[in-house]
Amino acid sequence: MTKTLDKYSVLLARCAELAAIPTAVAHPCDATSLGGALQAARLGLIVPLLIGPEARIRQVADANALDLGDSVLIDAPHSHAAAARAVAAIRSGEAELLMKGSLHTDELMHEVTASATGLRTGRRLSHVFAMDVPSYHKPLFITDAAVNIFPTLNDKADICRNAIDLLRVLGIESPKVAILSAVETVTDKIPSTIDAAALCMMSRRGQIEGGILDGPLAFDNAISREAAVTKGIVSEVAGDPDILLVPDLESGNMLAKQLTFLAGAEAAGIVLGARVPIILTSRADSVRARIGSCAIAVLVAHARRTAQAATGV
Numbered sequence: 001m002t003k004t005l006d007k008y009s010v011l012l013a014r015c016a017e018l019a020a021i022p023t024a025v026a027h028p029c030d031a032t033s034l035g036g037a038l039q040a041a042r043l044g045l046i047v048p049l050l051i052g053p054e055a056r057i058r059q060v061a062d063a064n065a066l067d068l069g070d071s072v073l074i075d076a077p078h079s080h081a082a083a084a085r086a087v088a089a090i091r092s093g094e095a096e097l098l099m100k101g102s103l104h105t106d107e108l109m110h111e112v113t114a115s116a117t118g119l120r121t122g123r124r125l126s127h128v129f130a131m132d133v134p135s136y137h138k139p140l141f142i143t144d145a146a147v148n149i150f151p152t153l154n155d156k157a158d159i160c161r162n163a164i165d166l167l168r169v170l171g172i173e174s175p176k177v178a179i180l181s182a183v184e185t186v187t188d189k190i191p192s193t194i195d196a197a198a199l200c201m202m203s204r205r206g207q208i209e210g211g212i213l214d215g216p217l218a219f220d221n222a223i224s225r226e227a228a229v230t231k232g233i234v235s236e237v238a239g240d241p242d243i244l245l246v247p248d249l250e251s252g253n254m255l256a257k258q259l260t261f262l263a264g265a266e267a268a269g270i271v272l273g274a275r276v277p278i279i280l281t282s283r284a285d286s287v288r289a290r291i292g293s294c295a296i297a298v299l300v301a302h303a304r305r306t307a308q309a310a311t312g313v
Helices: 008-015 031-042 054-061 079-092 105-112 153-169 191-204 218-222 225-230 249-262 285-311
Strands: 021-026 046-051 071-077 098-101 126-130 139-142 176-180 212-217 243-246 266-272
Touching: 008 046, 008 212, 008 285, 021 079, 021 105, 021 285, 031 046, 031 054, 031 285, 046 054, 046 079, 046 098, 054 071, 079 098, 079 105, 098 105, 098 285, 126 153, 126 249, 126 285, 139 153, 139 249, 153 176, 153 191, 153 266, 153 285, 176 191, 191 212, 212 218, 218 225, 249 266, 266 285
Parallel strands: 021 046, 021 098, 046 071, 139 243, 176 212, 176 243
Antiparallel strands: 126 139, 126 266
16 A cells, blocks of 8 residues: 655654754664664764674674764673663763663663662653554554553553653644553453543543543544444544554554554654653664654654753753
């Protein structure tokens, strides 16, 4: 199917006039992670601080004809040390974004979530996939498919808040959130339907602000207005969601990967709820998806700068 809109190019266009953001890149020790960081730098999105075994990074660059240019290299003996040093760079103000290199996600997130030295805030950390789905009429955001395995109701509330805040930064004033389950009716036999109903009530009572929530919705009712009408569902969200809030990590991860490998979608990824956005890429990500992840993080970082300037904090 031919794409009618390159949704990531819209993000890049919004970044065109923005200053590049200093970014701590943790352990970029393979061609994919190092090349992605360097390309983002060439596009003017980030100023990379390449943190890891310096000799190994240079070897990867030489072996793959990657020009390090004037990139700053910070030597760290191994991946654990690189993750710790990258988080320290955020805490010290050397960098405003954190980017995963060729280390395990768990290694990086262990340092991010460390109680004394990490990057936690009052919010639950959560991951958002920004999907460019050829058959869908606008960007589609799926959360959480990478961090929270079995989120509680309160976790889901923060997951929802993080996603809404992100989309407002991206220019969507009132994001529509479809809270997914297997069915569209509330039943104690499927706990995710009860969570969905509670989240909607939390929105009505002002506990979740800035978005339009509806759920529970089965996937067909969420994506297809015709399917919703057939089942008698009256909804502002059905057929036009910006955000799909999934019941748990397993369902979200499978949904995102099905869209990627069966529907030709591309998926940029970012972790929210920490002191800074975290660019969490996968070795299977396309170059466009990696750049899309960087563009989203840059927009969030600039929004944080603007908010801090306004409040003086």
